[in-house]
Amino acid sequence: MKNRTNYPLLILGSSSVYRCELLQRLQIPFETASPAVDEFALTGEAPEATALRLAKEKAHAVAKLFPDALIITADQVAALGKTQLGKPLSHENAVRQLRSMRGREVIFYSALCLFNSRTTRLQARVIPCSVKYREFSDSQIEHYLAKEQPYHCAGSAKAEGLGIALIERITGEDPNALIGLPLIALVEMLREEGIELF
Numbered sequence: 001m002k003n004r005t006n007y008p009l010l011i012l013g014s015s016s017v018y019r020c021e022l023l024q025r026l027q028i029p030f031e032t033a034s035p036a037v038d039e040f041a042l043t044g045e046a047p048e049a050t051a052l053r054l055a056k057e058k059a060h061a062v063a064k065l066f067p068d069a070l071i072i073t074a075d076q077v078a079a080l081g082k083t084q085l086g087k088p089l090s091h092e093n094a095v096r097q098l099r100s101m102r103g104r105e106v107i108f109y110s111a112l113c114l115f116n117s118r119t120t121r122l123q124a125r126v127i128p129c130s131v132k133y134r135e136f137s138d139s140q141i142e143h144y145l146a147k148e149q150p151y152h153c154a155g156s157a158k159a160e161g162l163g164i165a166l167i168e169r170i171t172g173e174d175p176n177a178l179i180g181l182p183l184i185a186l187v188e189m190l191r192e193e194g195i196e197l198f
Contacts (some may be wrong), residue, residue: 007195013073014063014180015138018160023072023182026190026197035061035073047079048126051111054062056124063117064116071115074181078155079107084154094145094156095138100164103135106155110177114189123189127182129172136166 010030012023023030035058041050058073078085080100089096107130114123136144144166148156157163159170160179174184187197 008193009066009069011066011069011071013058013064013071016180017182018179019074021153021188022176022179022183025183026187028195028197030072033062033065037061039087041077047077047084047107047130048109048111049078050084051075051109052124052126055113055124059113059115059122063115063126064115066117067148068118069116070190070195071113071117072181072186073113073115074111076108076110076154076180078157079109080104087152087154088156089151091145091151094151095141097156098141098144099138100135101133101155101157102166103133105130105132106133106157108154108157108178110180110182112182112185112189114186116121116192116193121193124180124191125185125189127172127174127177127185129170129174129178131159131170132168133166134168140166145192 012030012032013035015034027195037057039054054075055073059071068144083096088097107128110127112125144162148158148162150156174182176183
């Protein structure tokens with residue numbers, strides 16, 4: 001069994017408490033850092049490409065602070081058809097997003113990067129997750145927003161909280177991806193860097 005005190009410095013490049021809670025499930029020591037990256041989509045950029053680009057930018061931003069570490073970063077972009085649903089940032093935008101999503105399927109693209117800032121090796125993947133939403137009323141939208149205030153969540157969707165009540169079904173290879181950190185892919189990436197969990 002690997003000596004658990006000999007792990008390299010592991011940095012979660014995120015200020016999300018939910019990503020932090022997910023990473024804690026792996027029971028390995030890590031620190032957190034908030035990457036300073038402007039999150040926006042480029043003109044004509046596909047949602048999965050946006051998510052991957054931002055996750056990579058976050059990794060490189062954090063690497064400047066930690067030149068000898070394994071850096072985990074992630075980003076998530078939601079897509080309703082050809083329309084990207086970013087973070088609403090306001091009540092009005094959240095209401096608009098949720099109204100457009102009810103009764104429809106939304107694809108959440110969760111990008112994950114593991115960057116070795118010492119060797120500059122970068123592993124990156126995008127994990128899609130399909131979410132079919134229920135038909136819900138404007139009143140239900142208002143109650144949900146008042147309780148959860150998911151204004152910094154892609155597509156106003158907070159599946160780790162009350163937002164799960166808006167969902168009819170979830171389809172994907174990793175249920176953690178919807179919350180923002182695909183652990184199954186991360187375990188594989190860590191193994192590629194020589195880190196076995198047990």
